[in-house]
Amino acid sequence: MSLTRRAVLAGATAASLLPLAGRAQAQSAQAQSPQASDLLRRPIPSSGEPVPVIGIGTSRRYNVEPGSEGFPPLREAVVRFLDLGGRVIDTAPDYGRAEEVMGAIMAEGDLRQRAFLCTKVAAQGREAGQAQIAQSFRRLRTDLIDLIAVHNLIDTDTQLAELKALKEAGRIRYLGATTWVERQYGDLEALMRRERLDVIQVNYAIDAREAAARILPLARDRGTAVMVNVPFGRERLFNLVKGKELPPFAAEFDCATWPQFFLKYVLSHEAVTCPVPGMAQRRYVEDNLGAARGRLPDAAQRRKMEEWIDGL
Template sequence: MEYRSLGGARVPIIGMGTFRSFDVSSETDIESRRKIIANCVETGATFIDSSPMYGRSEQVVGRTAMGQQANLQFATKVWTRGRRQGEAQIEQSFELMKADHIDVFQIHNLLDWQTHLETLERLKDEGRISVIGITHYTTSALPEMMRIMRSRRIGSVQVPYNVGDLASTEEMLPLAEELGIGVIVMEPLGQGRFLRQLRRQPSVEPLKEFGLNTWAQALLAWVVSDRRVSVAIPATSRPERIIENAQAGDAGHLTQDVRDYIREETMRCL
């Protein structure tokens, strides 16, 4: 697994998101998530992203990662208004994830970012977090995110980027590269759209020389072959999918011709 810089931290290029997939409560589902975490450690896809917005996700991550924290990198977010509310939510995240240190702490969807940024800067000074980040899922938020990036007070951004959403490539990714800011990619598979909604199956035959045997792997390799990306975080509820996803991180650099093929073939088959 290749590692890249994320605001000064070193992270694997394939990690895991937990939106919806870790908001579970049954013992059967908890055991499945424990296997997912074990597979993350085994394959090197050790960057785990969560949020208070994701229901029970932080709690389930904390429970299923018990004994493995030293082998994982945790990222989560603050998602509330007000200084006291933010501080309380941040402390709750540490408790739920059973972590003394959280590698990346982000301001979710820029909610009350001016207030929370000061709190996170203090926590970074105290050594409780390593990287401060911001996130948003809409194109309309990119200009404000770039203004914050230019302040040089953050080390990472999290945005969508996939074969069907190139908005971040126009200005944000070049700016991140210029400023040395890490990029976490949400929705690298378009929330599964580019797999579930295919009307016909794209051919992976030209991609097998890169070790890519499924279209999910092709889509992930397409994202992380852009070296401005630090880590892509597809979510999954299936333990075996972690192994498949991690293999996409071993594909190496894809030429522009290969990237064009993956994007064009996806669009053709939708």
């Protein structure tokens, strides 16, 4: 995470951090630790399978050499995330060595069985797509990937055909498509209307709300799960609130830190299944998972949050 977020978190008082017990013993994805039991979950509409509402994104921060000095903090963050009841981990071939890093972590003990592992395909043409997907299986060191999505709508029809075949064969459990820019919303809307996607991934944040007007209602109507990328606006929001105290009304929905403020806003939209903020340190895992506990803002509180941020 950037220095900007470090500065924001450093300014919080110790009382602002939710108390967390020690690491739970390793367990299967079906078992629940006492810590995991209070995490909010939402179902994937196409199956009804519930998933915890905060995931890990691996863009940028997980692009390190496995076994390098940058690897242990990432391993610690992922293990802590799983021990606290998190499951959804999102990566992609385009994220440098992130798939390799995650594969090395997932190979330990029963970690793979406890994770809901997501990656993407970003290739032109059938053979290139097949090769990239095969590479993802090798890098992630698994025979089953929970979700593969077409990354940024690249050669969508070709890659979706391959993903449908993989799903039919039992190699993947869910398929979908992603974008992170508003200029692709028209293409994403058209795709969502003509295809039955299990999951989409889209950009959405308290200061970037167009998805709430266009994509999220359509996802709700089509029965599509929604993962949210860049819920912090790629540090834009942390820059905006640097040095500022939380507004007093944040306590009304059990919010103790700025990251929780931003994540609870995203989660308070009923169509959102799971934002996937980047988490490269244990302390960010502990803080962000706090957004999956307690109350969420209601409609009136959402408006107050928007007005407060818009006024900065």
